[in-house]
Amino acid sequence: MLELRGLTRRFGAVTAVNDVSLTIPDGQMVGVIGRSGAGKSTLLRMVNRLTEPSAGQVLYGGRDITALRGAELRRWRTDCAMIFQQFNLVQRLDVLTNVLVGRLNHRPGVMGTVTSLLKMFTATERAMALQALDRFDLAEVALQRADTLSGGQQQRVAICRALLQQPRLMLADEPIASLDPRNAKTVMDALRQVNREDGITVLTNLHHLNTARQYCDRIVAMQAGRVMFDGTPAELTSARVQEIYGVTEDEFEEQAQEAVNPAARQSQTAKPGLALA
């Protein structure tokens, strides 16, 4: 069980996340929605401490995550994998190695580090990686460089990498914001598959209400750093959306879309493959 208690993050005078408390049971798929700047991303990044909280606590199974340091913190990050909007793969390395990167913190000792530095992974690890890739129809691109793949493929490789961490939790920060609708669907399907089949808790930021409704067991709506709604998709009616955000659902989608789009467009010019895929 993941527990957030009074989690707060201030950037100078701006409070990005304001006193957020949530309890997420194991195995749930939770969608966090909100406009750009609502604090969704900061909230997620505080869970694996890529961003340090200004106040409040993150607990997992009763253990205080916010107090972890060094190797213990890295252990936690391995337990709680993260999927990024821009995939964050090592662009110049092949897909298989990128997936094997998920094993890095499972290789103890000096020998583990030395073999990791030399990219010497065991046959078992390679088999694990290939199995994960095969599960999402990526086995045939295993030896291609990551930057030759489409965005949707890269995001699924990122999910494979996350799976090799053997995590208990998966955080996904706008996983489909840089993808076209078809790729977005394959990635969301993959996340749900991970949630249903592997029993991994998924906490994902989304900007489409409908995607959140379709895929998540539970929706958390944020506005100006605060949680304004926390309930099932059925409870998040159009009237409720209007009440929280002061706009109709269509207007909300439009605003959310605008907020994510600059990034999406940028990544498309950088990788022409994305537009074609």
Place this chain on the structure above:
Amino acid sequence: MLGWFAFLFWWFQITPIRLWNGLSGLGTIVVLMIPPSPGALWLDILKGIAESVAMAFLGTFIAAVIAVPLGFLGAGNVVVNTLAHFSIRRVFDGFRGVDQLIWALAYVRAVGLGPLAGVLAIATADIAVLAKLYAEAIETAERKQAEGIDAVGGNKLLRTRFGLLPQVLPIMIAQALYFLESNTRSASVLGIVGAGGIGLAIAERIRIRAWDEVAFIIILMLVTVAIIDQISARIRRKLIGGRDTLAPR
């Protein structure tokens, strides 16, 4: 401004007559250079050129390898401590201020005449410059890839190895190749102070006014440098390719 120039001309005793005499002297040398001739000791010349190229290669290689860890130490996104980072950079700057030829003179005294002094001079002079260039390349590397390694739970070493090195290694090699090109040229001068290579042969032939042989050596050097430039340019193109990993996404 004009007065300043006038002063310098007076100081160095630059007069039209001296300039004219100098030009005619240069003309005589050029005339003596034609036709270039390999002379009787052409085998020694070839050996000297080969030695210069080998010195440049070994010196650059040593510098390029040692500069990699130093570059990471000097990069602000790896060594986050500002004071440490600042002082490492200033040490690089300090080393950079001393020219290769000075190092060569020092090493000739330290390890004796010959190519070893030249290799060490090239390496020492380049380590700091390459380390600085490497550090700058590392600082412009994309943060996202390194963050991906952080999120996996990788430590600092692994973060550098997987999150940064693949991005900067091609750039590092390309820069080292540039240095190889320029060192092939400068390695020919090092011989004049006794640090090995073709320079000694040139100096000797200038002393005995064998200008035709000097011309031959110069032409040979130009060809060698051109060949190395070509090869390294081709490798560099292949490494960096049309795809620039450092372009913002």
